[in-house]
Amino acid sequence: MAQVSPTFSPLYRQIKGLILQALESGEWRPGQVIPSEQEFAARFNVSQGTVRKAIDEMAADNILVRRQGRGTYVASHTDPRQMFRFLRLVPESGDLLAHPKSVPIDCWRARAEQEVAHMLAIEPGSPIIILRRVLQFGSKPVVVDEIYLPEDLYEGLNMEMLQVWNSSLYSLFETRFGLRMIRAQERIRAVAADHSAAELLQVNEGTPLLSVERVTYTYGDKPVEWRRGVYSTAEHYYLNDLT
Amino acid sequence: MAQVSPTFSPLYRQIKGLILQALESGEWRPGQVIPSEQEFAARFNVSQGTVRKAIDEMAADNILVRRQGRGTYVASHTDPRQMFRFLRLVPESGDLLAHPKSVPIDCWRARAEQEVAHMLAIEPGSPIIILRRVLQFGSKPVVVDEIYLPEDLYEGLNMEMLQVWNSSLYSLFETRFGLRMIRAQERIRAVAADHSAAELLQVNEGTPLLSVERVTYTYGDKPVEWRRGVYSTAEHYYLNDLT
DNA sequence: GAGTGGTCTAGACCACACT
DNA sequence: GTGTGGTCTAGACCACTCC
Numbered sequence: 249m250a251q252v253s254p255t256f257s258p259l260y261r262q263i264k265g266l267i268l269q270a271l272e273s274g275e276w277r278p279g280q281v282i283p284s285e286q287e288f289a290a291r292f293n294v295s296q297g298t299v300r301k302a303i304d305e306m307a308a309d310n311i312l313v314r315r316q317g318r319g320t321y322v323a324s325h326t327d328p329r330q331m332f333r334f335l336r337l338v339p340e341s342g343d344l345l346a347h348p349k350s351v352p353i354d355c356w357r358a359r360a361e362q363e364v365a366h367m368l369a370i371e372p373g374s375p376i377i378i379l380r381r382v383l384q385f386g387s388k389p390v391v392v393d394e395i396y397l398p399e400d401l402y403e404g405l406n407m408e409m410l411q412v413w414n415s416s417l418y419s420l421f422e423t424r425f426g427l428r429m430i431r432a433q434e435r436i437r438a439v440a441a442d443h444s445a446a447e448l449l450q451v452n453e454g455t456p457l458l459s460v461e462r463v464t465y466t467y468g469d470k471p472v473e474w475r476r477g478v479y480s481t482a483e484h485y486y487l488n489d490l491t
Numbered sequence: 492m493a494q495v496s497p498t499f500s501p502l503y504r505q506i507k508g509l510i511l512q513a514l515e516s517g518e519w520r521p522g523q524v525i526p527s528e529q530e531f532a533a534r535f536n537v538s539q540g541t542v543r544k545a546i547d548e549m550a551a552d553n554i555l556v557r558r559q560g561r562g563t564y565v566a567s568h569t570d571p572r573q574m575f576r577f578l579r580l581v582p583e584s585g586d587l588l589a590h591p592k593s594v595p596i597d598c599w600r601a602r603a604e605q606e607v608a609h610m611l612a613i614e615p616g617s618p619i620i621i622l623r624r625v626l627q628f629g630s631k632p633v634v635v636d637e638i639y640l641p642e643d644l645y646e647g648l649n650m651e652m653l654q655v656w657n658s659s660l661y662s663l664f665e666t667r668f669g670l671r672m673i674r675a676q677e678r679i680r681a682v683a684a685d686h687s688a689a690e691l692l693q694v695n696e697g698t699p700l701l702s703v704e705r706v707t708y709t710y711g712d713k714p715v716e717w718r719r720g721v722y723s724t725a726e727h728y729y730l731n732d733l734t
Numbered sequence: 735g736a737g738t739g740g741t742c743t744a745g746a747c748c749a750c751a752c753t
Numbered sequence: 754g755t756g757t758g759g760t761c762t763a764g765a766c767c768a769c770t771c772c
Contacts, residue, residue: 256768258741284757295743300758310734316758317750334733432733437724438681438699456681456699462733481680488731490577490675490705491553499749501760527738538762543739559739560769 264302278324325418352410375399507545521567568661595653618642
């Protein structure tokens, strides 16, 4: 009996779905090896080539990382190369190696306003955590972020935790709360620096800044973070490859 | 005798190179079908699977477009869905269908300054064409672009041509000069509207705007266009997917 | 029905990493 | 050496488009 058109999904996509489920359920942690293609082929009763195609897609999605001769790994924001994977800001000087440093400012509990709730796909009034921080390149403050998190996913997050952690936020979220950020979407506008942003970024009030709003998604396109950053573009620019 | 490591390139990549060469030489024009996988396999004396992998990569690169049951086509900026492929600006109203309209302002010959020459990888002082235009969504001016083109690639480009053409610039460049834009890179900053931009965009002088500089590349990563646009983000935003 | 791309299989061999 | 992913092949069948 043939599959009907609207429901049809090739075998390798079904395999992809099964592996995604296993990832979601935490069968392997970020940074760990997953079973070999042969093992999956045996487990799911398909050929190695079919498993390969499923894994190929997940590697293209940055969910898995292939390493020839070693195996296939669960992508992790703990990996130095992945740490600022979503940050597109680059210094004019071209120093691509210079990693920024995250400096927390404050962190408090609140209830979701209309807009935040909409972006996070939660009910207005739901408990959230709001977190402000500055990103520094060297000693220069370049970004001020205000970050909105649904509280139930980040229970126990507080200033001490942020101050102790001297790496990227996403690596903290992954390590401490088991959250794996898969993709994100940014909306960029130009705005004038308000008093607070001007002070933190050490620029004049009214200076044009990039406003970057980002929704970050985990498995199943579930939003788990919304943030709004203002970027100073005096000595840095936002770099985007179009393909 | 085995290939030495630094020179090694898998067969499917060599095939990709050969097909790219053929594309570059104009063996098939944009929008046309290319030979079937079987035909390529015979032509290059490899299996169909190897050709498939080469074409898969080119489809991922947006150089070719696969259409099941019909064949594989050379991607074209004449295709309505590809016309504003590199434009990331979206109306707040969410009307994703509303295609913008390009209105030429002026167009003149000049010699390349240092920066333009560097971006276009040509000698400073080389002849270039400079072109200004406004992009309108509905009747609203939203983008002012200043576009720098190496003259030898765009011989005969003039205002009349631009005024007659009521479609995207890239479709004009493709149709009239045989140029196929493959990829682009944008550098985005926030700037204050100067007198000229303010007037054209109908905003106050000093209004924060997005400054978007774009280098566009054809086959072989050869730059063939540099442009700088200022975007009004009062009713539109720049949308970027991070993966 | 003929031709195209899309999926799936099975098996061989290569390149690489660890031990 | 053993095991992993990476490449290449050959053949079968499916899904879609067009005649």
